Amino acid sequence: MEADPYAREREEMVEYQIRGRGIRDPRVLAAMRKIPRHLFVPKGFERSAYEDRPLPIGEGQTISQPYIVALMTEQLELAPGDRVLEIGTGSGYQAALLAEIAGSVISVERLSNLADQARENLARARVSGVTVIVGDGSQGYPPGAPYDAIIITAATPSIPKPLIEQLAEGGRLISPVGPRDCQDLVKLVKREGRIEEISLGGVCFVPLIGQFGWRGEGSL
Template sequence: MKDTAKHQGLRNQLAELLAQKGITDQNVLAAIRKIPRHLFLNSSFEDYAYQDKAFPIGAGQTISQPYTVAFQSQLLEVKKDHKVLEIGTGSGYQTAVLFHLGAKVYSVERQNELFKQTSALLPKLGIRAKHLSFGDGYKGLPNHAPFDSIIVTAGAPIIPQALMAQLKVGGRLVIPLGETHQVMTLLVRKNETQFEKHEFGEFRFVPLLENKN
């Protein structure tokens, strides 16, 4: 698991590219510079790891392109020690970004193969999530709620009611909504019953599947 000066140079270039594309959160850019993305990918993709592209990671899933990871992370407005629920652990790269932003990360993965891989990988990289679980992301983690923010890393046809219920007042839920193409959507919980909705253009994600375990 080598991380070289060349890799660091490529990460710096990637962070500069993301800044040019409109990522302004310096903490997010610092996380991109720090996290060895190549270690979250199959070794056959190592030479391409710092391109702004998505890649397959097994089980029909992908690691999101760095711009998407950075964009979602920026929308969350993570503060140190925020409790963040991540739906779709995947490769663990987004988990690592949240960790480096100072979040206490709770993450759910529905693919057992990925759950096992990522649960083994993250501790080796010094990434200490508060709670990783294998389960149905539509249900969230009610036993650990409420959360300061929730991030969904797969395309959802609807906003799961369970996730809205698990968000603190003032909290932020970032979710890609749609069937084939998704619109990046931010919900801000204003009070017990009201949410403020913002939309940020189209992205493409693998689908968020329900009751597949």
């Protein structure tokens, strides 16, 4: 097999941006050391793939900053075998990490071009266990429910009710919640049918466009 030309950049990303900022879950650190992020960015951006920032992936969308991906993944408290739902496949990078830890993930993307690109990226990176569905993820994905973990990687004015309903008992949900430009990263935990909410700080995400998110041009 070809030597990985970005192995050193990836190791430094994990050491300085991820571990250096306090991410400690060994499963998250191992997954970020393994998944080749440079295969999830558009051609010509490979050299920037391990930088401390989000990058454009086309259609006005982004692959999130590595630290934010790590933080959201750690807060999902994943274990192998967990049923996981991601809303906003984008490049497929976050989904690859989730599948590496949990074994499998269902990921819903609104834009079919991005869904196709994500499937291609995942195949090139030899990641299995990700099922990419094209649709409005603000409605969740009832066929796979209930989920032990749900991650929304786009900003929503409030957490879509169908997603709370599709969360299993003991399940965790992470989402940016708030205005269209920048938001609060929120974690929900369902305990004995009740919802506990924790704030994890400020973030800036592209909007979740859909029935239970923002209304936008070309909404599904």
